Amino acid sequence: MEQGSCCFAARVLIAGCVTIYFMEPKPPTLQTLPSDELRAILWRFSDRYDLQMLVQSVRAVARGPVARLVANGVRNSHEWTEEKNSLLEVFDGSGISAVFLGPEYGGFIEGPKNLAMALVAFELSWVDAGAATFSLAGNLGLAPIHERGTPEQREHYMSLTAPAEGRAPIRAAFALTEPIPFVGVETGLLGGKLRVVSWKEGEEPVLHVDKRGRFITNMGFANVVTAAVDSADERIKGSCLVILEKGDQGIWDRGIPTRKLVHQLSSTRDPVFSLQVPASRIIGGYTVKDGVIIPNYSHGEVIEAVFRRTRVTVGLMTAAKLLSAVEPVIRYQRARFRGGEAGEPGSPRYDLGLQTKQDVLHRLVDVWATGEASAALGFEAARMFDALDPLEKAKDRIFAERKLVGRAAFKVLAKLGDEAIEFLNLSREAAPDEAKLAALRDDPLVQFALLDAQANVFCPACKLWNTGYGATMMREAVSLMGGYGVTEDCPGFLGHKWMDAQLEATYEGPEAVQRRQMSLTMTNPVFLALFETWIKDLRATASGRPESGACLLASAMQLWLWTLRHLQTATDANGQKLYQSNRQGVTFPLADALCWLLASRQQILDVINLESSAATNPAVAEELPGVLSFLISLCHVQAARAAGEVSRTCADLVFGYNSHPEWTEQACAACYGASELDELEGVIPGIASAARGTGTVHEDSQAHPVKAGPCPDVSALQPFLRLNGKLNSCLTGSRLAKDRAAVALSQVMIPEALDYPQ
């Protein structure tokens, strides 16, 4: 058979002396790593020319100046050095500093910018997440003003942030965390204080701010800080965020650099502020009632609005690292034995090196599949917030017009939730009431309720899973490079990336914060109603693409949903309710399990969407069949991993809170007696051996089998066992998918050398 022919195998049938050859079509294989064009379709920004240009611009910075600094060992210092500082101007020049800003303030991207910022973080973190962090921390510093500032505050600070000739732009930092024992995960324990210094009749009050920060990013150079403080004065009510400026009267001490082991391209310090500021610096403004200043937003309200967006971006940082590890690991594996005596060019040892060993391929498949799933989840969350932003503004406007606040607002939101569920149900009916359906579809409040319920789960899920499990998988990537992985010379800076991932899992709220939020938001009836529709949709997807793992994932989702509902009403062996906020042992693992499902589902949805969207795109026509078949195999691999995690977690929770019977008189009363069984054997043949198989037989001698006790009675949990048993059988084919992906990895072409550092 000719090389390169469109047939790959000849199946031979021997019938008598006649040999018949059947030529099978060659299945598409992965030729090269996915191109930028294909990624843009996969992550659904191929219609956004502005974002594609942004990606190229940020990539030039990441793989140029940033990579050179890392390669030159600039990460070896905690100090904010001249070399690190030089990146500020590079970021300004490339447009990175202005991505956050609307065109009216000197930015260049119209509309919501969550996806844009996610792409910036992704590209920078591909090389160094510290560089990404200091770009993001500037946005984080401004975000309180952007989200909750008064129009005047927004106008003033945003317009001074864009780089311009003849003036230093605003460089912001965000100061929430304080020295122990104050703010960390528990954001309510505020040590920062706000007092009234002077308040003359008819004039604006002057306030004094005392704030000590711990681990504040950008403090080496920031000239504006948004700081969380609590009232220490009876003339101020509650807490708020205030804007501090370098140049305000008092102490602006940047503090000592944090001796961190990670993200060394960003500046982190423990600053001390003792400053006087006008009351107009309270973010979102204030009212005065009976001689008391009442901030319009508490610090909690401001940070909730900020973090729900910025955490998505952090999730994408770790996703980028996992995907960035693929190429260096392949190159290392292939070249591992070249130059030795044993392998001549053309031999498998020379050409494939370590890739002749299945395990290294399988492990790299896992790293790649995790990277795909986490990128899919993160970019979906970013797109979701882009869609949510205008709906949220519409909702805020309508609520303000109707003067809906407090309990009244809460009641309306609950009603909107019901309408959102009605909309979901109607939209799946074969013959729905079209007028009603259209009214609900066109109602921005209903659509807000629907999207908000999803975003409230997707944001913490992507921060939690991408960074937490991502850090674990970065270790796997590092281990695939052998000793090289833990040296500074490791191509792709994988060692740094592994350690850095732990910070991504920690800052902007570590895993406990995300789990806590998910344990509340994932039980929202709107979210659960959506979740049920997703299960049905995945089954439909599976009927067209059975090898994607969609059916397997649907079964895992069903098991998770059954478990949640069971735990919401079940009690433990002591009669204590299981699903409640202080039982993190129940709620947290369930939140973790959900993350696996959401990531895997999004990965499948994106690949299925790629198949239909890219089919007619000539730019990707050549690579599409191979990439598609490979990405589908990765989907199956990841779905199997997710299903395993869900099955293990759910079984542990469903059975783990029941007490195991021991060989007590009471427990044995429920056992079969041996002589009783022998009598029954005459009526029900086989019962004696079947019952002995369950281990709940009490022999007449009073002796019992050497084990903990009679087996627990699980008859009430049969539905769970059925679903879990089905899930196991749904794993059929998943290892074949892994084998296919592994073979593809051993054949894919990669460039001669990594394109950074340059």
Ligand SMILES: Cc1cc2nc3c(=O)[nH]c(=O)nc-3n(C[C@H](O)[C@H](O)[C@H](O)COP(=O)(O)OP(=O)(O)OC[C@H]3O[C@@H](n4cnc5c(N)ncnc54)[C@H](O)[C@@H]3O)c2cc1C
């Ligand atoms: C390099 C770096 C940069 C940073 N940049 C900034 C910045 O710019 N601005 C800023 O304000 N902060 C910043 N931080 C602070 C960061 O956000 C906090 O470190 C983080 O939120 C965790 O707080 P903590 O360190 O006090 O941990 P702790 O609160 O002490 O938590 C310790 C452990 O206990 C767990 N835990 C705590 N409370 C609970 C609970 N209720 N339930 C279950 N588990 C719990 C946590 O999950 C964690 O595992 C930065 C930190 C670092 C290291």
